[in-house]
Amino acid sequence: MRILIVDDERPARDKLRRMLAHETDITAIEEARDGVEALEKVGTFAPHAIFLDVQMPEVSGLEVAASLPHPAPLVVFATAFDEYAIPAFDANAIDYLLKPFDAARLQRAMQRLRERVASRAAQSENAPGALGLPLRQLLVNERGGTRVVPVADIQWLETADNYVVLHTAQGAPLLRQTLTDLLDSLGSQFVRCHRRAAVRLALVDKVDQQGQLVLRNGALVPLGRNFKTAILDALAHR
Structure with missing residues (x-):
């Protein structure tokens, strides 16, 4: 050990x-x-x-x-x-x-x-991979301290260089991690919708005429062409 x-x-x-x-x-x-x-x-x-x-x-x-x-x-x-x-x-x-x-x-x-x-x-x-459970919160290092971000508060995720932007109602802190690795820890509640973004599926209200995802709070999330079919299928079965 x-x-x-x-x-x-x-x-x-x-x-x-x-x-x-x-x-x-x-x-x-x-x-x-x-x-x-x-x-x-x-x-x-x-x-x-x-x-x-x-x-x-x-x-x-x-x-x-x-x-x-x-x-x-x-x-x-x-x-x-x-x-x-x-x-x-x-x-x-x-x-x-x-x-x-x-x-x-x-x-x-x-x-x-x-x-x-x-x-x-x-x-x-x-049963490989069956042991993991989704994270409940994330710790974000910020100048002067560390912020605790409950996963339940995160609406969508967006890459920014070597960081992931955690979009919440309280702000958008930056977590130093790759989007791929973070999604592996968050489970099925978040779905990739763009090569640079992922969304909490339960918050999606519709796809607008510009091909963007509209969340229930009005926030707009990019939807990539290669992800559209999977997203629509996930929305139909959520």
């Missing part, structure tokens, strides 16, 4: 790394100092599991868990605060370690991890 430790306190990261160093089936351990760095390392390191603190500056552990790409790594929360247990399990955590925890308690969490990793591997062999 590859493990990512996410905690804003260096001593906590060091202690957990020492405790995990004795596990013979852990092949690599990486660390992240905050939620933003954690999401970056999930993409580059591809951990099987994350040991995740809850209270961190700027982006909390719960927000990180809700923003993981799918299929998401397994999450074990490790925190000094017991009041987050219910929302942690609502975020699909497989365990909740209350600091300070001992080696025996960590072993129980590791056993759960091993069982879930084995189960995922078996499911993947029988």
Whole structure:
């Protein structure tokens, strides 16, 4: 297993790394100092599991868990605060370690991890791609902080160089990601309608005389000729 430790306190990261160093089936351990760095390392390191603190500056552990790409790594929360247990399990955590925890308690969490990793591997062999669930929110880095954008607020998507514009009623923040990769994480609720755009299918009201998609709020979304047949078919069966 590859493990990512996410905690804003260096001593906590060091202690957990020492405790995990004795596990013979852990092949690599990486660390992240905050939620933003954690999401970056999930993409580059591809951990099987994350040991995740809850209270961190700027982006909390719960927000990180809700923003993981799918299929998401397994999450074990490790925190000094017991009041987050219910929302942690609502975020699909497989365990909740209350600091300070001992080696025996960590072993129980590791056993759960091993069982879930084995189960995922078996499911993947029988039904490839069936494990992922759509993202619920996206984290957008902006000058001076990080914005949480609920996926439910996004009306349509548009590429802009190396970014994707997230068109919402509250604005249009820029997410540094490709449109193709983002659509893979959002599921079937968004449909590509142009080589540079995708739309939330449920919000489409009509196709106008200029061949554009008109959303229920009046917004106009480009519709490419090569995508028109698929879009019309999707609208007919939504």
